[in-house]
Amino acid sequence: MSDAALRTTLEPRTTAVAGFRRISGRVSAAVLRQLTKLGWLLILPAIILPIWIVGTNHGWLPEQILPRPQDVLHTLRDMLASGELAQHAGYSLRRVAFGFGIGAAAGLITGSAMGLSRRVDDYVRPLFTAIAQVPAPAWIPLAMLLLGIGEGLKIVVIAKAAFVPVVMNTSAGIGNVPRAFIEVGETFRFTSLQMLRHVVLPGAIPPIFTGLRYGLTHAWIALVSVELLASSEGLGYLLVWGRQMFWLDTVLVAMIVIGVIGFVSDKILAVIETGLQRWRIDDVQ
Amino acid sequence: MNVAAQLRTTAVPDHGQGRLEVRNVSKSFVVNGAPVEALRDVSLDVAGGEFVVLLGPSGCGKSTLLRLIAGLEPEFRGSISQDGNAIAGTSLDRGIVFQEPRLFPWATVSQNIALGLKNAPLSDRAKREAVAAHITLVGLDGFAQAYPHQLSGGMAQRAAIARGLVNRPRLLLLDEPFGALDALTRARLQVELQRIWAHERITMVLVTHDVDEAVLLGDRVIVLAPRPGRVSRIFAISAPRPRSRTDDDLVRIRNDVLRALGDGEEDGSGGTPISGPA
Amino acid sequence: MSSSAALGSLGRGLVLPIGLLLTWEVASHSGLVNRQFLPPLEHVGATAWQELASGELLEALAASLRRDLLGFVFGSGAGVLIGLLLGLSTIADRVVMTWFNGLKQIALLAWIPLISLWFGFDEMAKVVFIGLAAAIPVILNLVEGIHATSRKLVEVGEVFRFNRVQFILYVYLPAAMPSLLTGLHLALIYAWLATIGAEYFMAAGPGIGGIIIAGRERFDMDLVMLGILVVGSVGFLVDRGASWLERRLIPWRAASALA
Numbered sequence: 069m070s071d072a073a074l075r076t077t078l079e080p081r082t083t084a085v086a087g088f089r090r091i092s093g094r095v096s097a098a099v100l101r102q103l104t105k106l107g108w109l110l111i112l113p114a115i116i117l118p119i120w121i122v123g124t125n126h127g128w129l130p131e132q133i134l135p136r137p138q139d140v141l142h143t144l145r146d147m148l149a150s151g152e153l154a155q156h157a158g159y160s161l162r163r164v165a166f167g168f169g170i171g172a173a174a175g176l177i178t179g180s181a182m183g184l185s186r187r188v189d190d191y192v193r194p195l196f197t198a199i200a201q202v203p204a205p206a207w208i209p210l211a212m213l214l215l216g217i218g219e220g221l222k223i224v225v226i227a228k229a230a231f232v233p234v235v236m237n238t239s240a241g242i243g244n245v246p247r248a249f250i251e252v253g254e255t256f257r258f259t260s261l262q263m264l265r266h267v268v269l270p271g272a273i274p275p276i277f278t279g280l281r282y283g284l285t286h287a288w289i290a291l292v293s294v295e296l297l298a299s300s301e302g303l304g305y306l307l308v309w310g311r312q313m314f315w316l317d318t319v320l321v322a323m324i325v326i327g328v329i330g331f332v333s334d335k336i337l338a339v340i341e342t343g344l345q346r347w348r349i350d351d352v353q
Numbered sequence: 354m355n356v357a358a359q360l361r362t363t364a365v366p367d368h369g370q371g372r373l374e375v376r377n378v379s380k381s382f383v384v385n386g387a388p389v390e391a392l393r394d395v396s397l398d399v400a401g402g403e404f405v406v407l408l409g410p411s412g413c414g415k416s417t418l419l420r421l422i423a424g425l426e427p428e429f430r431g432s433i434s435q436d437g438n439a440i441a442g443t444s445l446d447r448g449i450v451f452q453e454p455r456l457f458p459w460a461t462v463s464q465n466i467a468l469g470l471k472n473a474p475l476s477d478r479a480k481r482e483a484v485a486a487h488i489t490l491v492g493l494d495g496f497a498q499a500y501p502h503q504l505s506g507g508m509a510q511r512a513a514i515a516r517g518l519v520n521r522p523r524l525l526l527l528d529e530p531f532g533a534l535d536a537l538t539r540a541r542l543q544v545e546l547q548r549i550w551a552h553e554r555i556t557m558v559l560v561t562h563d564v565d566e567a568v569l570l571g572d573r574v575i576v577l578a579p580r581p582g583r584v585s586r587i588f589a590i591s592a593p594r595p596r597s598r599t600d601d602d603l604v605r606i607r608n609d610v611l612r613a614l615g616d617g618e619e620d621g622s623g624g625t626p627i628s629g630p631a
Numbered sequence: 632m633s634s635s636a637a638l639g640s641l642g643r644g645l646v647l648p649i650g651l652l653l654t655w656e657v658a659s660h661s662g663l664v665n666r667q668f669l670p671p672l673e674h675v676g677a678t679a680w681q682e683l684a685s686g687e688l689l690e691a692l693a694a695s696l697r698r699d700l701l702g703f704v705f706g707s708g709a710g711v712l713i714g715l716l717l718g719l720s721t722i723a724d725r726v727v728m729t730w731f732n733g734l735k736q737i738a739l740l741a742w743i744p745l746i747s748l749w750f751g752f753d754e755m756a757k758v759v760f761i762g763l764a765a766a767i768p769v770i771l772n773l774v775e776g777i778h779a780t781s782r783k784l785v786e787v788g789e790v791f792r793f794n795r796v797q798f799i800l801y802v803y804l805p806a807a808m809p810s811l812l813t814g815l816h817l818a819l820i821y822a823w824l825a826t827i828g829a830e831y832f833m834a835a836g837p838g839i840g841g842i843i844i845a846g847r848e849r850f851d852m853d854l855v856m857l858g859i860l861v862v863g864s865v866g867f868l869v870d871r872g873a874s875w876l877e878r879r880l881i882p883w884r885a886a887s888a889l890a
């Protein structure tokens with residue numbers, strides 16, 4: 069048998085074995101990394117929880133300052149079991165979903181138009197800047213006078229809060245695609261559509277997602293403020309109610325739920341973002 | 354300044370400072386889960402005060418070798434020692450001018466050069482004078498207060514050379530330092546570098562793609578072969594200094610080196626074939 | 632850009648706002664919409680004059696700005712210290728950062744009930760809340776800036792044998808400076824948002840937020856609009872001032888001069 073033939077028959081097996089070793093090595097290394105990460109993560113609770121438990125049990129921390137952790141857990145369980153928590157969270161989630169959806173969509177359209185056309189930017193920018201300067205909470209009383217305190221109010225306030233950062237980052241992201249990349253496209257005589265598809269959008273995706281993530285954060289801030297001021301359901305209402313009754317455990321549970329939902333939704337956006345720009349991974353040294 | 358005169362007036366203190374030994378050094382990287390062999394079994398002795406030039410095709414591991422010698426890559430096989438001591442991390446005795454200028458963007462040219470002297474045992478005044486002298490040396494007078502983004506590529510590279518020279522390491526590693534320069538500036542800095550080398554007896558290891566530069570500057574020219582990076586040829590250049598680019602001996606060696614580079618991995622003539630390490 | 636082109640874009644920029652104000656004025660006078668919802672501009676102007684003359688508006692503005700600034704100074708100061716610790720210490724980063732990232736997801740205003748339970752409704756509680764709002768973006772951006780320090784520049788420091796202090800002073804801090812300034816800029820914006828929020832929900836003492844809330848309760852649209860106008864103007868000035876400072880403080884801007 070010739071040398072070359074030998075090689076072709078042998079090579080797949082040896083490389084397969086080597087490949088397997090490499091992959092299994094990588095998998096166990098990854099597992100190990102996750103475990104050590106978890107270990108580091110548990111240090112902080114391992115310090116705080118005992119202090120909290122002992123402190124509240126001995127009355128060093130009055131219950132008006134911090135309820136016992138087991139009470140918070142209890143409340144969480146009860147509210148989960150009774151469906152109360154799901155109901156309030158459902159209200160809030162629906163409002164954020166609608167408000168953010170509308171605000172972000174309008175923001176993407178407006179921001180793209182401003183980024184692509186100097187003329188549109190000229191017309192819209194000053195008015196937009198004026199509106200953007202006023203933070204969400206400040207609009208609420210005005211919106212309440214105009215729209216009452218129904219669902220419409222909440223959606224509008226949340227949509228406006230999401231709209232502003234999306235417009236800012238989209239227009240900047242599309243407008244600031246480096247001249248050098250545009251020039252590369254020009255040397256290949258790209259049409260405007262090709263330029264948009266291959267040069268402008270890929271370059272603008274990171275800032276657009278920054279805008280979306282800020283938009284979501286602002287949507288949640290707006291949701292909580294509008295529910296604190298004018299609502300009889302939702303997580304924000306749960307906060308006011310717990311505050312009025314001096315039920316710290318309810319307040320803490322509502323905060324935890326708000327944080328968890330915020331965390332998960334932000335992660336989802338982050339995953340979509342990395343999915344959309346796999347090329348960026350190679351960029352990391 | 355006249356280099357020959359310099360050579361004569363400089364008493365050569367022969368305590369062998371700046372001697373470099375690279376023994377059986379191998380280095381691989383992991384790229385996308387697969388190992389890439391950047392250097393295999395490289396051995397190299399550089400005498401104190403010697404000027405060695407590394408030459409080889411792109412990607413053959415020249416920068417990697419310099420980084421290992423500088424002490425920037427702790428993990429490799431084999432041993433590297435300076436004046437008999439195994440290197441461990443970086444040292445002020447070894448300077449490096451990177452392939453990219455790597456100037457601190459927030460510091461002016463003179464601040465960038467001064468940072469190279471932060472840990473040097475000199476008075477503030479001496480440091481100021483050294484910085485000013487080196488700005489003049491690389492021809493950046495008038496740009497001392499400029500920020501890196503205000504410099505051209507070649508100017509930035511000259512500032513980086515000044516920063517590498519300013520604290521007078523015993524061993525200076527230069528990674529394509531003149532790559533971004535115009536022919537005239539390049540020729541001038543080559544002369545200046547030789548002058549500093551002759552005057553200070555600094556051991557120098559210089560990476561270049563320019564064969565003319567290699568034979569003009571080097572006591573020895575070491576040709577590396579790629580994939581994996583290894584030493585393929587060594588040319589000793591005994592032509593007396595100061596050298597002229599048109600010197601017959603140099604032109605002949607230059608052609609030999611070019612042929613060796615062109616031949617790639619096949620065995621050609623000229624140069625000394627390398628056997629195993631001594 | 633030539634000056635005539637600049638004038639042209641300025642002119643275009645005025646079209647929408649002026650059109651909007653005109654429509655408003657016409658609608659309000661035509662009686663098509665209830666004047667209570669859309670008072671004519673001159674009414675808003677009259678209310679503004681009245682509030683200014685009585686000194687109430689200025690007093691409220693001064694009170695709001697004072698707590699805004701106080702909260703910003705304490706919050707961003709604490710933010711810089713915490714950010715340095717988290718950015719420079721691997722251990723602190725591993726132990727705390729994930730938890731901090733979770734904590735920052737709690738929508739800002741959701742802290743108000745807890746803070747008011749702990750600190751009551753007066754000045755202290757407001758400043759604590761505003762400080763929290765300012766600290767978060769400072770910490771996040773400073774840590775990110777430190778972590779993003781170019782490996783290539785760190786190696787230069789290694790070659791020069793920088794010690795820990797030198798690394799911080801000459802490499803990490805300047806590298807993180809643009810990021811830190813961004814964080815401080817955001818801190819100013821969030822502190823102002825938090826000031827309004829704090830004044831809504833911890834309504835004790837004078838403040839712009841209080842004026843807006845009072846306007847709503849009395850169905851006084853003039854007052855609400857005036858309040859919003861003031862909030863927006865302050866936000867605008869703070870934002871422009873911060874941008875200007877940011878540009879002044881980073882003369883090396885083109886930080887990509889690495890390669």
Ligand SMILES: Nc1ncnc2c1ncn2[C@@H]1O[C@H](COP(=O)(O)OP(=O)(O)OP(=O)(O)O)[C@@H](O)[C@H]1O
Pocket residue numbers: 382383384389390391410411412413414415416417418452
């Ligand atoms: N940090 C790294 N990670 C992975 N691979 C690397 C790394 N640094 C270098 N390599 C690989 O090592 C090999 C040698 O690279 P090196 O930079 O030393 O080449 P070079 O001879 O300096 O080339 P050039 O003349 O183009 O500068 C290349 O194949 C390169 O891909």
Ligand SMILES: [Mg+2]
Pocket residue numbers: 415416417452528
């Ligand atoms: Mg190289």
